[in-house]
Amino acid sequence: MSAPYKPVPEAALAGSLRDFRSPAGADLMARVTDFYAWQDLRREHDLWPYARSTSTAPTARCEARSDTGDAFSGINFASQDYLSLSSHPAIKQAAIEAIGKYGVHSAGSAALLGNTANSLLLEESLSSFLGGRQIVLYPTGWAAGYGSVQGFVRANDHVVMDILAHSCLQEGAKAATQHIHYHGHLNLDAMTRKLERIRADDPHNGILVVTESLFSMHSDTPDLAAMRALCDQFNATLLVDCAHDLGSVGEDGLGHLGLQNALDDADIIIGSFSKTFASNGGFIAVKTKAAAEYLKYYSATHTFSNALSPVQAATVLTALQIVRSEEGRTLRRKLMDNILYLRSQLANAGLETLGDPSPIVPVRLGLEGVGRFASRHLMALGGIANLVEYPAVPQGGARFRFQVMASHTHEDIDQVVEILAKAMRDADLEYRLGHEGDQDPVLSVPSATPEVV
Ligand SMILES: Cc1ncc(COP(=O)(O)O)c(C=O)c1O
Incomplete structure (x- = not known):
């Protein structure tokens, strides 16, 4: 694993934003503090991968900071500049x-x-x-x-x-x-x-x-x-x-x-x-x-x-x-080539992609806790992709959302897939270490949103 095993409290691996959506109490400012405590616990263990900021343009390789200000850099699959026009x-x-x-x-x-x-x-x-x-x-x-x-x-x-x-x-x-x-x-x-x-x-x-x-x-x-x-x-x-x-x-x-x-x-x-x-x-x-x-x-x-x-x-x-121009067509073809290449390389690495080919390539992680570990490892290894967890997706259906750009190269894709495979292996191991005796929790993924009628 990329970092020595450090025990993480279950509260940082469980729970979701939904738990704090309807806080009770008359004091509107006091009742929001439970969310902050949960968020901060995750932050303390490097498990809060949100509100990051770029320090360079959102190009295929970029530099960025976590929401606590820690600098990192990597291969960027977290920007939605699909045709890479923002730096055109x-x-x-x-x-x-x-x-x-x-x-x-x-x-x-x-x-x-x-x-x-x-x-x-x-x-x-x-x-x-x-x-x-x-x-x-x-x-x-x-x-x-x-x-x-x-x-x-x-x-x-x-x-x-x-x-x-x-x-x-x-x-x-x-x-x-x-x-x-x-x-x-x-x-x-x-x-x-x-x-x-x-x-x-x-x-x-x-x-x-x-x-x-x-x-x-x-x-x-x-x-x-x-x-x-x-x-x-x-x-x-x-x-x-x-x-x-x-x-x-x-x-x-x-x-x-x-x-x-x-x-x-x-x-x-x-x-x-x-x-x-x-x-x-x-x-x-x-x-x-x-x-x-x-x-x-x-x-x-x-x-x-x-x-x-x-x-x-x-x-x-x-x-x-x-x-609408010929250049746009060429960029879209390059983008689709990258999308198909990423999806096939992920499959070759034994990773499961969801949905159909589009600039969004969701990669299944499963339990939220596993996803949080995987996100931490991915960032430490130089890969950047957004973690999506419940309630944005069904419970137990955490995923990375890779967003592909026309300016990615096949080399970017090869490298990020290698990093991702390692991050997911490490996450799986780390989660299992903390949950010895649990029944194969990592693979238990329900297929539909519970509240769907
Ligand atoms: C389907 C969909 N509609 C609307 C929006 C909102 O767009 P914007 O980010 O430009 O406000 C988004 C943003 O992610 C989206 O995914």
Whole structure:
């Protein structure tokens, strides 16, 4: 093992963020301290791999610091700069020129005076990329997701949602209505049953069906045509969040909307600029001017939040030009080559990947405690990937989320797989040392989220 065995209290290996979600007590500040104590125990044993910061650009090899300030460096599979555009010379130049012309700040909501010429060009360019849709811009992808549900859904309406839909969509739904109906992940039979029941009881109000074109923890995809058909059958509206695959997947960069020829199937498309498009920000794309204008004044995260900065608008505009160019196609082919190579090298090393080929490659770890050890070893050995644990994924379904970039080399991949295999062997051993007598706990992985209906 890379470090001598040091006993770790069980409390640092067990528990989850969910345990502290609803603290009791009248003093709002006092009741949050239990979380801090648990977090700090993990930190003390180097088992808190979150809130790390880069000290260099998020390139294939990068330097970073832990949340306690310890420096480390390594092969970076924890950035979502999928086409590696964040350091592209043309994009940096566009950002510099935007600063020269507009300064650094948009100084207002897009509903007032916050737009710039570049944000209008970005709307036009996105519209043409997405088959002529109307575009509304948001300061983040999260704001777009939240605003897309909160903007359209009212208290008597229903939201039918995949249990793994992103937090922005779930929070938007909670803000809009109490009629939220979750169905099991990608389970169209369960979705059908929900729709049947809702329509039998309520023919009058709206139903918004919410899904993602690429689920970011599982790297899997719904059948969008089948969802469209169900929406037509039950008079429902289909929303698809394409944060992770738009720009990065498919010959034309349209992600699964393009691969499934489903661009027209979604009534509402939302996307984020924070993955492939080298910036912060997001958008909603709808089919009519009426729907876009409604969002501009009724989705709170557009109306009551400052517009994209001039630098962000110029950056995304240039990134989109590259995404749509021959260079973009070449980068996507390189990215997919890296994805397939990583998945095959992981399989050769006896490691289990989840989902389908996409820039997100989840690697199964199992128990949270094993995952925490594995994350510590990976970082110490010079590999950087994000640990995902319950409640973001099912209990006992901890995983690394490797995020692949076009700029990774096969050598980066070979090295990281070797490091990962060692980190996982060490983690398994360390966990077993502390749990002698337990019944093969490391491999006990339930297959579904417990609260799924
Ligand atoms: C599916 C999905 N939607 C929305 C978002 C939010 O995007 P942003 O980080 O740009 O706010 C994310 C971010 O990770 C995401 O994974």
